[in-house]
Amino acid sequence: MTLERRLVAGISALVLAVLIGVQYIHLRNAQRALQNQLESVSQDAATAIGLSLGVLMRDGDRVVAQTTLNAAFDRGHYERIELRGLGGELLASRALETQPPGRYPSWLAGLFPLYGPTTESLVSSGWRQLGKLRVTVYPRFAYEQLWATTRDTALYLLAIYAVALLLLRLFMRGVLRPLYAIERAAASIARRDYVEIEERPATRELSNVVLAMNAMSRKVGEAIAGEAARAESLQRAAHSDDVSGLLNRRGLVATFDTAYAQDREAFSGVFALLDIGDLAGIDEALGRSRCDELLRAAGHALGVAAGAVPGGLAARWSGAVFALALPGTDRGAALEALARLKAELELLIGEYGQPGRAAVAAGGVECSAAHAGAEALAEVALEALARAGQDAGGGVMLRPLPEGEDGPAASALVRDALRERRLRLFGQTVFSLPGATPMQVEVMARIAGAHGTLLAAAEIMPVVSREGLSRQMDELVVESVLRELSGARAPHIVSINLSARSLAQGDFLRWLAAALAQAPESAARLVFELSEHGVAHDEAAAASLAAVLQQSGAALAIDHFGMRRDSLALAQRLRPAYLKLSGMLTPALRTDPGTRFFVDSLLRAARQLDIPVIAQNVEDAAALADLAALGFAGYQGYAASAPAAWPLYSKL
Amino acid sequence: MHSCAARPVSEPAIRTGLRGRRGAALVVALVLAALSGQAIPQGLVEPGYTTAATERLILAYEKRFGTPVRGRVEAWKRFAQERRGEALRELALVAAVNAFLNRIRFVDDLAHWGEDDYWATPAEAVGSGGADCEDYTIAKYFLLRELGVPVARLRMVYVRAVRLNQAHMVLAYYARPDADPLVLDNLEQEVRPASQRPDLVPVYSFNDEALWVETHGRVGAPQQIRNWAGLRERLERELLLAGLARGAR
Numbered sequence: 056m057t058l059e060r061r062l063v064a065g066i067s068a069l070v071l072a073v074l075i076g077v078q079y080i081h082l083r084n085a086q087r088a089l090q091n092q093l094e095s096v097s098q099d100a101a102t103a104i105g106l107s108l109g110v111l112m113r114d115g116d117r118v119v120a121q122t123t124l125n126a127a128f129d130r131g132h133y134e135r136i137e138l139r140g141l142g143g144e145l146l147a148s149r150a151l152e153t154q155p156p157g158r159y160p161s162w163l164a165g166l167f168p169l170y171g172p173t174t175e176s177l178v179s180s181g182w183r184q185l186g187k188l189r190v191t192v193y194p195r196f197a198y199e200q201l202w203a204t205t206r207d208t209a210l211y212l213l214a215i216y217a218v219a220l221l222l223l224r225l226f227m228r229g230v231l232r233p234l235y236a237i238e239r240a241a242a243s244i245a246r247r248d249y250v251e252i253e254e255r256p257a258t259r260e261l262s263n264v265v266l267a268m269n270a271m272s273r274k275v276g277e278a279i280a281g282e283a284a285r286a287e288s289l290q291r292a293a294h295s296d297d298v299s300g301l302l303n304r305r306g307l308v309a310t311f312d313t314a315y316a317q318d319r320e321a322f323s324g325v326f327a328l329l330d331i332g333d334l335a336g337i338d339e340a341l342g343r344s345r346c347d348e349l350l351r352a353a354g355h356a357l358g359v360a361a362g363a364v365p366g367g368l369a370a371r372w373s374g375a376v377f378a379l380a381l382p383g384t385d386r387g388a389a390l391e392a393l394a395r396l397k398a399e400l401e402l403l404i405g406e407y408g409q410p411g412r413a414a415v416a417a418g419g420v421e422c423s424a425a426h427a428g429a430e431a432l433a434e435v436a437l438e439a440l441a442r443a444g445q446d447a448g449g450g451v452m453l454r455p456l457p458e459g460e461d462g463p464a465a466s467a468l469v470r471d472a473l474r475e476r477r478l479r480l481f482g483q484t485v486f487s488l489p490g491a492t493p494m495q496v497e498v499m500a501r502i503a504g505a506h507g508t509l510l511a512a513a514e515i516m517p518v519v520s521r522e523g524l525s526r527q528m529d530e531l532v533v534e535s536v537l538r539e540l541s542g543a544r545a546p547h548i549v550s551i552n553l554s555a556r557s558l559a560q561g562d563f564l565r566w567l568a569a570a571l572a573q574a575p576e577s578a579a580r581l582v583f584e585l586s587e588h589g590v591a592h593d594e595a596a597a598a599s600l601a602a603v604l605q606q607s608g609a610a611l612a613i614d615h616f617g618m619r620r621d622s623l624a625l626a627q628r629l630r631p632a633y634l635k636l637s638g639m640l641t642p643a644l645r646t647d648p649g650t651r652f653f654v655d656s657l658l659r660a661a662r663q664l665d666i667p668v669i670a671q672n673v674e675d676a677a678a679l680a681d682l683a684a685l686g687f688a689g690y691q692g693y694a695a696s697a698p699a700a701w702p703l704y705s706k707l
Numbered sequence: 708m709h710s711c712a713a714r715p716v717s718e719p720a721i722r723t724g725l726r727g728r729r730g731a732a733l734v735v736a737l738v739l740a741a742l743s744g745q746a747i748p749q750g751l752v753e754p755g756y757t758t759a760a761t762e763r764l765i766l767a768y769e770k771r772f773g774t775p776v777r778g779r780v781e782a783w784k785r786f787a788q789e790r791r792g793e794a795l796r797e798l799a800l801v802a803a804v805n806a807f808l809n810r811i812r813f814v815d816d817l818a819h820w821g822e823d824d825y826w827a828t829p830a831e832a833v834g835s836g837g838a839d840c841e842d843y844t845i846a847k848y849f850l851l852r853e854l855g856v857p858v859a860r861l862r863m864v865y866v867r868a869v870r871l872n873q874a875h876m877v878l879a880y881y882a883r884p885d886a887d888p889l890v891l892d893n894l895e896q897e898v899r900p901a902s903q904r905p906d907l908v909p910v911y912s913f914n915d916e917a918l919w920v921e922t923h924g925r926v927g928a929p930q931q932i933r934n935w936a937g938l939r940e941r942l943e944r945e946l947l948l949a950g951l952a953r954g955a956r
Contacts, residue, residue, distance in 0.1 A: 102911075106910075106911060109911075141885055177862070177914075179912055182888050182901035183885070184881065184884050
């Protein structure tokens with residue numbers, strides 16, 4: 056119940072009570088006045104009839120007496136009129152045989168009783184006493200009058216009540232409006248969205264609250280912005296090549312692997328290396344700064360070529376070698392692009408007065424849904440590059456990626472498994488830091504192969520990606536987990552990875568919302584993880600997912616976090632339940648001061664946002680204390696807990 | 708409003724009552740009673756009765772009306788005291804009461820009380836030494852009741868005084884319900900049967916008993932004769948003034 060409803064209900068009940076009290080007092084007074092009036096009527100009647108009888112029945116004429124009584128009685132106000140002689144004998148009388156029903160409800164008589172008073176008067180003719188007259192009044196008319204009063208006042212008071220309620224509501228709206236703004240801001244802050252309240256309430260107490268909240272929001276917001284900026288600059292320094300302005304090798308590996316090797320996405324397209332060849336000679340001939348200029352210009356050309364393809368990446372791989380990742384590009388287009396780039400670079404070298412040294416070679420690897428890292432692809436590309444150098448025909452060489460296990464047989468296996476819903480659920484436990492107690496379980500899917508062997512994610516995902524089965528896979532996992540959870544008493548959070556490709560299919564969210572709505576208790580224990588790459592790829596879809604999850608009681612988390620310059624900004628906008636730091640960063644934490652500094656910055660910003668961060672790929676128990684000191688809320692890794700077959704609850 | 712017939716000849720004031728033989732005898736009796744330490748036997752205290760005129764009331768009324776109050780009130784109390792318990796015939800008692808109270812000087816209400824129509828209590832009428840026709844009637848009514856005459860035999864009667872052509876009030880005493888009543892009138896020293904008073908035309912009569920309202924078994928004070936209701940209120944106040952709480956009786 057809202058504060059406003061409560062106040063309005065309380066005050067209106069009070070007003071109602073007061074009005075009922077007023078009505079009651081009013082009716083009590085009316086009752087008293089009417090009772091007095093009845094007594095007056097009674098006495099008046101007794102006096103008046105007594106006087107006229109004294110004049111009219113001088114000789115004791117009973118008929119005259121009866122007639123006089125009749126005349127008075129028929130006015131309808133009396134219940135009984137009787138005239139008794141000196142000895143008490145009845146001389147004349149009239150009484151109501153039956154009491155005609157009055158036009159008033161019977162409960163009125165119960166609540167505000169009116170009594171018909173009886174009065175007596177002496178009847179005498181001259182000095183001679185004739186007898187006594189008794190008049191009893193019938194209170195029906197008084198009741199009818201009281202009932203009319205009751206209705207009238209009730210109507211007036213109801214009108215007053217309605218107006219009072221209306222005014223009260225308006226008043227409350229005005230007074231409480233700033234409170235609603237505060238409540239909204241508080242809810243935002245609870246979601247770690249540090250907004251400021253623009254309206255200053257007129258009341259002192261609320262005004263102070265708003266000032267304090269705004270000051271806090273501003274302070275936290277500034278701190279987060281500071282940490283984010285620091286992390287971004289660290290990231291940039293660690294991942295970029297100063298001379299060419301492109302990514303360095305490390306930057307390319309991090310970006311590429313996050314996008315294609317770690318996640319469920321696979322790389323389709325061309326990964327190529329371009330070798331300027333005699334860079335040492337050029338350097339010698341031009342001098343350091345001219346050579347750097349040339350490299351910068353070359354970098355620009357590569358950057359333009361990469362920018363022409365969505366998701367394209369360009370990097371300086373090593374001294375004279377540049378790397379280019381062109382996702383979604385087929386052989387023909389890639390060959391064309393590489394040839395153009397080769398010509399451009401050779402022209403550039405010529406422009407710098409070294410046409411003799413302009414021998415650029417390009418070698419690439421052609422991938423179709425490859426689930427391989429940049430280093431692995433570079434190895435193949437290097438072989439192609441070597442061949443291209445030898446090849447006088449043009450200096451551009453593309454090789455297909457050698458077939459691995461994920462051949463047609465694997466494809467068929469995965470397809471069949473999904474169709475037949477043969478999925479084995481595994482789970483890896485996430486432990487808290489410090490303390491190392493189990494805090495959640497990440498679901499991993501396995502497919503049973505021939506002879507009882509199980510295919511791992513690394514084997515399944517390229518196929519799933521290539522065959523466009525992401526959505527079937529995700530749905531099957533969600534269904535399986537919900538089935539497992541129903542009725543089970545899992546004390547922990549269960550996390551499920553979702554593919555960005557599934558999200559891209561419009562009705563997947565509807566399906567997910569419906570599935571979760573059918574199992575609200577299980578839904579409340581679920582967290583869905585999206586990769587940072589996937590979130591950045593389509594932030595709107597991620598936001599929609601977050602909304603759907605929040606509505607069904609589940610939550611959203613970001614996996615493989617920390618590989619982008621705008622990582623923190625993403626986290627700040629999306630407000631995930633937690634972040635899983637990319638496993639690529641974990642080993643470097645203890646060896647590379649730059650990475651450590653960067654991660655420390657990320658963690659501090661996340662702490663300001665009140666978002667816990669979990670370390671992945673933790674394989675060394677000795678590092679746990681260090682991770683805890685850095686501020687990780689938890690960790691997962693094969694060393695601590697290898698994926699185990701479902702159900703796991705007995706172990707938790 | 709009620710105007711009231713005045714007696715043509717003004718009688719001496721009540722304190723002259725002390726000069727009678729009976730008065731002297733009473734003084735002796737009182738002195739003897741005081742010497743012997745015996746209190747005057749206390750009668751029933753009702754509002755309007757002489758027994759309600761205590762020392763405190765006398766002092767209060769002395770303050771209100773002036774010094775002669777004590778003598779007048781004491782004479783009045785003695786009158787009642789002497790006759791209480793005596794086996795007097797009612798006719799004689801009625802005549803005595805009429806004669807005794809008729810000694811009060813007639814005064815107009817407006818001149819005496821500053822009100823157009825003021826129904827004084829017996830103690831007020833006696834103490835102030837002035838009354839009009841209703842005050843006489845009331846004082847006689849209460850004194851007769853105090854001395855044991857049943858209420859049913861007494862009627863306060865609104866009459867028309869034919870000779871004076873004025874509205875007037877007298878007390879009628881009915882020995883039996885169908886009897887020719889005796890009329891106690893401040894215009895006449897003598898108490899005569901109504902049949903011998905052609906100068907009075909009765910209009911309406913009442914007594915304390917016939918002036919009541921019964922509502923749901925509760926008998927309340929009548930409001931109808933407003934002056935009578937006012938009188939009853941003043942009688943109650945007088946009891947308080949006299950130091951006689953209602954419950955003490």
